[in-house]
Amino acid sequence: MTGLQSHDRDELKARYPHVFDRPLSSRLAVPVVIACAAGLFLFGLVALEFSPARMLAGLSQLGWFILLMIPPDPGSSLPTYLAAMGETLSIALLGTTLAAVFALPVSLLAARNIVPSNIFRFPVRRFLDSVRGVDTLIWALVWINVVGLGPFAGVLAIAVSDFGSFGKLFSEAFETADRNQVEGIRASGGNALHEIRFGLLPQVLPVIAGQVLYFFESNTRSATIIGIVGAGGIGLQLAEQIRVLEWQKVSFLILMILVAVAAIDWISGKLRFAIIGRRAVV
Amino acid sequence: MPVAISILPEQQLAALSRTYREAVARKRLRATVAAAVFFAALVIAAIGAEVNLKTFFTYFGNFVSYFDRIFRLESGARVWTDVGEWFWGWKKWLSLLGETILISYVGTLSGAILAFGLNFLAAKNTAPVAWLRFAVMRFMEFCRTVPDIVFALIFVIAFGLGPMAGVLAIAIHCVGALGKQYLEIVENVDMKPVEGVRATGAGWMSCMRFAVVPQVAAGFAGYTLLRFEINVRGASVMGFVGAGGIGQELIVAIRKFYYSDVSAILLLIIVTVFMIDIGTGWVRGRLFGADRRR
Incomplete structure (x- = not known):
């Protein structure tokens, strides 16, 4: 195959001007964006005190830690760790349930098809957004101030931060629900409460149940870390063992977390299929 | 009738x-x-x-009054009566917030670059070798299941206190999380362009570069922006374990009961998260809008 003849190219240029003569702005856009991104990246590396020497020293340290982690060994504290794992799962389950119970009525207030008035809906939405903007760990710190150290603070922290997410997700579920069934209830003489109970809830509950299970999964992960600030569960043990450099115990705890999260994923996956079927897996 | x-x-x-x-x-x-x-x-x-419901109800008043207290200055006046006093440390806080965003940016970008390199090795339809696919999948699963703050705890000991540990922790977590999302996009691409490129005699690299990447670029960018937003939230608590950012100031303020500082810093974090949220939403709208116009 030979290259294009020059008159072919001219002909092509004449026929497809927009391919050959793109305006300068569109031709420069991608390189400029990439250059800016790379520049900011380099600035970040300098500003955040990266240096090859520190990197090398850290990596060699990390290599030592990994060598010391093998084999994972709980020592004599296996029962303590199992209890802590149970505590973590309890925190996740209770926190998710509490959040769902309290978010359900509030999400009704934030749904457009239930509360049509914007004046009322707007503050509710902003309130939910602010609750969501604060990380679970920060809520944990606040609750520790209120109810003291321990897993109960963790339950409340997860409940509050999920309350924000659930409020938003549930209200979206209500908004996408089908109007026709609600109108059917009204046509047969139902009042507003009947409309919600028999027209909306049957449509929305499976979706909500799926989301709650999904959050239970992700909360198992969050519950493993809130212990780091003192709110109970396996994170407390993990942070402690990292601080005293007991690497074999650390690797054992990480393995435990991996196994527990995988198990919960599997169980909740099965439950979600059972509740909502294949069609609407989040 | x-x-x-x-x-x-x-x-x-x-x-x-x-x-x-x-x-x-x-x-x-x-x-x-x-x-x-x-x-x-x-x-x-x-x-x-x-x-313990008894503790809960006994102290629930504390929770409500906590929010009352964080909106009061030391003198007892409401915070908004003297904004200068309320945000007395704004210079330090803003620079720490900048650091937080920078941690998230550098972490997300390096994680995204790694995930970009790895996901083609792990996607079902593009994986060159089966054992490599298995290894990469397990590695990404590990990165995503271990929470980033646990990585930060370990890195703080290995690399020393400071934002570097936070960046690396976010980057590692990002490899796992983004890798999985990238992989799902790649597994859904149209394979005909790949066959076309291969028919010209191109190797694996060229197949990826000219047939797969143009199809997935916009999707990748969208997920990366979303991850950046999530990581800003994550980076705001990295300071709790000494890995840089605004978290350090916040945990000190909460632990030492500097009430008005708590509300000021929290407000700054919430506003920043909102702004990042809106900004990335705008960029994503532009990206996918351009995609649709083509």
């Missing part, structure tokens, strides 16, 4: 309503058993998590 409603004969009706009642009874039984199991699990969990 009279409407004729056909009524079934007595016998047929009885059989039908019996089946109906049985079906409803079976459904009710199943729901009751499920509810009972759920409540049993809740009670066990409540005992396990040392739930």
